[in-house]
Amino acid sequence: MIYDLVLTCMCCVIPFVKFLRQLGLVPTWQFGDVYGLDAEVLSLVPRPVCAVLLLFPITEKYESFRQEEEAKIKAQGQEVSSDVYFMKQTIGNACGTIGLIHAVANNQRHLEFEPNSPLKAFLLQSAKMSPEEKAAFLEKDESIRVTHESSAQEGQTEAPSLDEKVDLHFIAFVNVEGHLYELDGRKPFPIVHGKTTEDTFLEDSAEVCKKFMARDPQELRFTVVALSKA
Numbered sequence: 001m002i003y004d005l006v007l008t009c010m011c012c013v014i015p016f017v018k019f020l021r022q023l024g025l026v027p028t029w030q031f032g033d034v035y036g037l038d039a040e041v042l043s044l045v046p047r048p049v050c051a052v053l054l055l056f057p058i059t060e061k062y063e064s065f066r067q068e069e070e071a072k073i074k075a076q077g078q079e080v081s082s083d084v085y086f087m088k089q090t091i092g093n094a095c096g097t098i099g100l101i102h103a104v105a106n107n108q109r110h111l112e113f114e115p116n117s118p119l120k121a122f123l124l125q126s127a128k129m130s131p132e133e134k135a136a137f138l139e140k141d142e143s144i145r146v147t148h149e150s151s152a153q154e155g156q157t158e159a160p161s162l163d164e165k166v167d168l169h170f171i172a173f174v175n176v177e178g179h180l181y182e183l184d185g186r187k188p189f190p191i192v193h194g195k196t197t198e199d200t201f202l203e204d205s206a207e208v209c210k211k212f213m214a215r216d217p218q219e220l221r222f223t224v225v226a227l228s229k230a
Contacts, residue, residue: 016053016100016225022147024117027230029110034224037206037213046228048198050110051103052173052205055223056212059167065215070188078192084176085127087134089185097144099170102183103227106174118143135185168221173205180204202226 016031029050035041056062085105089098104111105123113120122141126134138144171184175196182191196204206224213222 016096019097019147020100020104020119023119023144024114025104025119026112026114028112029107029227030230031225031227034202034206034226037210037224039203042202042206045202045226046230047202049202049226049228050107050175051227052202052209053099053103053170053225053227054173054209054212055168055170055221057167057216057219057221058169059216059219061215062212066187069191073189073191078189080181080190080192081177081179084174084181084183084190085123086131086183086190087126087138087185088131088188090135091139094138095170095185097138098185099172099183101138102172102185103174106172106176106181106183107227118147131189173208175201180208182208 017027021027031053032046034045034052085102087098087101089095091097101119101123104119108123118141122137122144126137129137169184169186171182173193174181174183175198178195178197180193180196180201182193184191193204193208209222209224213219
């Protein structure tokens, strides 16, 4: 099966590079489109890759799967590293911002920040907080809120208000201590998708993305971007 991606600009897509630059991230790593999930297309993505973001539609099939997945993990348990930075999403239509924070927070060993970076300050101050406390802290962070709103206006379509219902959602995939984590602020905890390495991280993330697509084969609204070394 060929996993081509429809890379149209959805209403909740944030211009990632500008957003992070305004928050003080040095552009030594850059987000770029992933145009397909098969091996030949993935080979074109600059390496190394330290994070992957997936934009997908929230459908009835997905919501049913999400509930089953949550119940299964609560019953069986899973081992999550204490080094994983994870936060809940309590701000409407901020999934792109949450995804970016997850991507950056879990890759600080790779990334560089400007002096007095608002994003770096946020990460340092919230590092020891619970997922819920991080969410509340973000609600009060004026610099990130203002940057989110200004960056959202850069899209090709009108940005939705914070309380407008949107059926598209961003999640992040990261490699922490050799394990592939799915980070979704709508979920109560990170999802562990098995082992990974720096060399196989993109391909391993792509395999999980394929499962999202397979659950809704009639849907075309999937977008994948990778954070690669510039």
